[in-house]
Amino acid sequence: xxxxxxxxxxxxxxxxxxxxxxxxxxxxxxxxxxxxxxxxxxxxxxxxxxxxxxxxxxxxxxxxxxxxxxxxx
Numbered sequence: 001x002x003x004x005x006x007x008x009x010x011x012x013x014x015x016x017x018x019x020x021x022x023x024x025x026x027x028x029x030x031x032x033x034x035x036x037x038x039x040x041x042x043x044x045x046x047x048x049x050x051x052x053x054x055x056x057x058x059x060x061x062x063x064x065x066x067x068x069x070x071x072x073x
Contacts, residue, residue, distance in 0.1 A: 013040035013069055024065055 013021060021040055022032050029047070037043050044066075 011039045011041045013044070015072065016040070016069065024069065027065060028062055 016024075018036070025033050025043075025047075033043065037046075
């Protein structure tokens with residue numbers, strides 16, 4: 001993932017222990033990730049892109065979880 005200037009973007013979720021990230025992923029998806037990418041933020045981006053675009057379907061737990069992850073960064 002790159003920022004607007006083309007430089008590699010920092011992974012905002014890199015500080016999370018793997019077990020915490022996998023537990024959050026499991027809470028969102030219902031199963032652990034099939035593969036772990038080096039950049040966890042990229043994993044979340046891919047998950048969001050593959051999800052329905054209807055914002056009304058976004059679960060409150062998902063919003064709270066993502067806000068919690070971002071606030072730790």
